[in-house]
Amino acid sequence: MRDFEGFDLANCPVRHVLDHLAAKWTTLILLELEPGPQRFNALARALPDISRRMLTQSLRDLERDGLIARAVFPTKPPSVEYSLTPLGHSLLGPLNGLIRWATERAPEIAAARAVFAAQA
Numbered sequence: 001m002r003d004f005e006g007f008d009l010a011n012c013p014v015r016h017v018l019d020h021l022a023a024k025w026t027t028l029i030l031l032e033l034e035p036g037p038q039r040f041n042a043l044a045r046a047l048p049d050i051s052r053r054m055l056t057q058s059l060r061d062l063e064r065d066g067l068i069a070r071a072v073f074p075t076k077p078p079s080v081e082y083s084l085t086p087l088g089h090s091l092l093g094p095l096n097g098l099i100r101w102a103t104e105r106a107p108e109i110a111a112a113r114a115v116f117a118a119q120a
Contacts, residue, residue: 037083
């Protein structure tokens with residue numbers, strides 16, 4: 001049930017944001033940054049299945065959307081640290097709610113998938 005009168009899916013103002021949130025790595029990156037700032041290599045170690053190229057692109061997308069900040073420190077070689085912005089922190093509540101829902105509903109989803117597979 002939508003409570004937005006005149007809601008237009010074709011011109012949805014959050015469509016691009018939702019595209020990023022639905023990306024495979026976005027949620028995991030945000031959750032890794034929840035405790036505090038992380039360097040690139042620490043994120044890469046925490047998410048071993050992500051390629052360095054995909055991690056770089058995902059971080060750029062999140063930075064462009066204002067969800068994370070990138071800080072460069074004048075060391076040799078320069079070190080880079082990523083952290084959640086206030087906007088990124090504001091997303092954690094709804095995101096954790098979705099994770100809680102998915103965890104609670106996982107058995108129902110698995111059962112529905114099994115029924116669907118048996119019918120195929």
